[in-house]
Amino acid sequence: MTDVSFHEYAKLSADEKAALLRRSETDLSGFIDKVAPILEAVRTEGDTALARFGRELDKADITEDRLKVTEAEFDAAFKLVDDETKESIAFGIANIRTFHEEQKPEAMWLKEIRPGAFAGDRFTPIQSVALYVPRGKGSFPSVTMMTSVPAIVAGVPNIQIVTPPAPDGSVDAATLVAARLAGVETIYKVGGAQAVAAVAYGTETVKPALKIVGPGSPWVVAAKRSLSGIIDTGLPAGPSEVMILADDTVHGGLAALDLLIEAEHGPDSSAYLVTHSRRVAEEALAALPEHWARMTEQRVAFSTAVLTGKTGGIVLTSSIEESYAFVNAYAPEHLELLSEEPFVHLGHITEAAEILMGTHTPVSIANFSLGPNAVLPTSRWARTYGPLSVTDFVKRSSIGYVTAPAYPEFAKHSHRLALYEGFSSHANAVSPIRDAYLKKGG
Numbered sequence: 001m002t003d004v005s006f007h008e009y010a011k012l013s014a015d016e017k018a019a020l021l022r023r024s025e026t027d028l029s030g031f032i033d034k035v036a037p038i039l040e041a042v043r044t045e046g047d048t049a050l051a052r053f054g055r056e057l058d059k060a061d062i063t064e065d066r067l068k069v070t071e072a073e074f075d076a077a078f079k080l081v082d083d084e085t086k087e088s089i090a091f092g093i094a095n096i097r098t099f100h101e102e103q104k105p106e107a108m109w110l111k112e113i114r115p116g117a118f119a120g121d122r123f124t125p126i127q128s129v130a131l132y133v134p135r136g137k138g139s140f141p142s143v144t145m146m147t148s149v150p151a152i153v154a155g156v157p158n159i160q161i162v163t164p165p166a167p168d169g170s171v172d173a174a175t176l177v178a179a180r181l182a183g184v185e186t187i188y189k190v191g192g193a194q195a196v197a198a199v200a201y202g203t204e205t206v207k208p209a210l211k212i213v214g215p216g217s218p219w220v221v222a223a224k225r226s227l228s229g230i231i232d233t234g235l236p237a238g239p240s241e242v243m244i245l246a247d248d249t250v251h252g253g254l255a256a257l258d259l260l261i262e263a264e265h266g267p268d269s270s271a272y273l274v275t276h277s278r279r280v281a282e283e284a285l286a287a288l289p290e291h292w293a294r295m296t297e298q299r300v301a302f303s304t305a306v307l308t309g310k311t312g313g314i315v316l317t318s319s320i321e322e323s324y325a326f327v328n329a330y331a332p333e334h335l336e337l338l339s340e341e342p343f344v345h346l347g348h349i350t351e352a353a354e355i356l357m358g359t360h361t362p363v364s365i366a367n368f369s370l371g372p373n374a375v376l377p378t379s380r381w382a383r384t385y386g387p388l389s390v391t392d393f394v395k396r397s398s399i400g401y402v403t404a405p406a407y408p409e410f411a412k413h414s415h416r417l418a419l420y421e422g423f424s425s426h427a428n429a430v431s432p433i434r435d436a437y438l439k440k441g442g
């Protein structure tokens with residue numbers, strides 16, 4: 001039987017416990033060095049470099065003049081994708097839209113802070129955003145849905161998708177269908193680090209964008225980190241992660257089934273089952289081979305690499321409290337509270353980007369259909385970032401308005417603090433000099 005990593009948490013040393021928190025992207029230094037020449041080539045050579053990297057890295061039949069998806073390619077994609085798949089894409093988009101419309105902030109709010117003095121916030125769309133849709137170890141119409149819908153709901157006027165070309169130089173057909181159904185029509189066949197550089201610098205074909213969002217391999221994550229001084233790179237979303245917190249109300253086979261969902265993304269994924277029930281842990285171990293027998297060879301290879309390696313396996317704790325503590329220290333991207341009574345556990349979890357409750361909400365449903373965004377912070381960034389949302393596509397301006405009757409009191413206090421801080425112009429602007437002008441000007 002395959003050697004699934006099995007840890008009895010209480011018996012681990014402090015170093016071993018710390019090692020469990022690591023992800024494949026924890027150390028990006030190798031990738032940062034390797035993407036540097038790619039970024040520089042795109043900056044200096046533009047489209048020529050994009051087409052060359054498409055041929056070299058994606059093994060794609062691509063030339064400079066075919067980087068942008070055409071109307072004809074969109075039309076062909078609609079013919080290629082079967083009606084049932086289209087129906088499921090439309091179902092997902094509808095739910096994602098309903099969810100994200102709830103998130104949309106009011107265009108403006110103002111509060112009367114003191115009589116006659118008003119302050120508030122105004123939200124306006126970011127003017128141009130690029131959406132990264134991965135392709136390599138899978139095709140991702142769902143990522144297209146998850147990134148496009150909130151951008152559309154936010155009202156971003158210039159939205160472009162970048163995604164790697166397939167060997168025949170095409171873009172995944174369902175990705176094109178999802179983009180058009182969501183309302184995005186500009187798609188470039190560019191992936192990896194070169195895509196991030198293309199939208200950061202702009203090329204002859206690709207327009208520069210102010211921000212790029214969307215998940216990707218460590219190549220994409222490294223490029224975003226390198227170019228974060230040039231383009232807003234949003235929340236850090238790298239290789240997929242899952243943590244299944246199971247109590248003793250469920251069968252371990254179910255926990256194993258759900259553990260494999262995100263473990264199959266790639267050998268760089270992370271996936272842990274955490275339980276204080278030895279029965280659940282042992283049932284899960286026993287069930288894994290049955291589940292693997294129903295998976296494709298590639299997905300068995302990926303998930304086996306994860307569960308037998310350093311970023312996955314089973315963690316047996318000595319109490320549910322220890323399980324909570326481990327989950328919070330790990331700060332997973334997706335967390336399932338696999339229990340007949342998930343709400344008992346919810347209040348104990350503070351660090352997780354997505355918390356899926358009970359035995360009927362597997363990560364698959366959240367990845368594709370439920371509505372909340374499945375582009376989520378990885379690598380413990382759930383401690384400070386949340387899921388991708390409408391607020392990632394708008395920026396906030398403060399609004400202030402002081403009326404004449406309210407002015408004197410504010411002027412008095414601002415004048416005092418300006419003098420204390422040593423700013424004479426600040427002080428002059430709220431001194432009698434201003435009053436003299438206001439009298440003159442009416």
Ligand SMILES: NC(=O)c1ccc[n+]([C@@H]2O[C@H](COP(=O)([O-])OP(=O)(O)OC[C@H]3O[C@@H](n4cnc5c(N)ncnc54)[C@H](O)[C@@H]3O)[C@@H](O)[C@H]2O)c1
Nearest residue numbers: 134135136137164191192215216217237239240265375376
């Ligand atoms: N966090 C999330 O919300 C989320 C959602 C979906 C997918 N994901 C993750 O996104 C990732 C997608 O990865 P992927 O590989 O399928 O697609 P990808 O598009 O992110 O990466 C493929 C690109 O990487 C580049 N690349 C590959 N090998 C290279 C090399 N040797 N040198 C330079 N560049 C190279 C190529 O340009 C290629 O286009 C997975 O890790 C998956 O788990 C995360």
Ligand SMILES: N[C@H](CO)Cc1c[nH]c[nH+]1
Nearest residue numbers: 140142143240241367374
């Ligand atoms: N699990 C990914 C986010 O980590 C989303 C996804 C899309 N398709 C399959 N899975």
Ligand SMILES: [Zn+2]
Nearest residue numbers: 240261262367
């Ligand atoms: Zn997934």
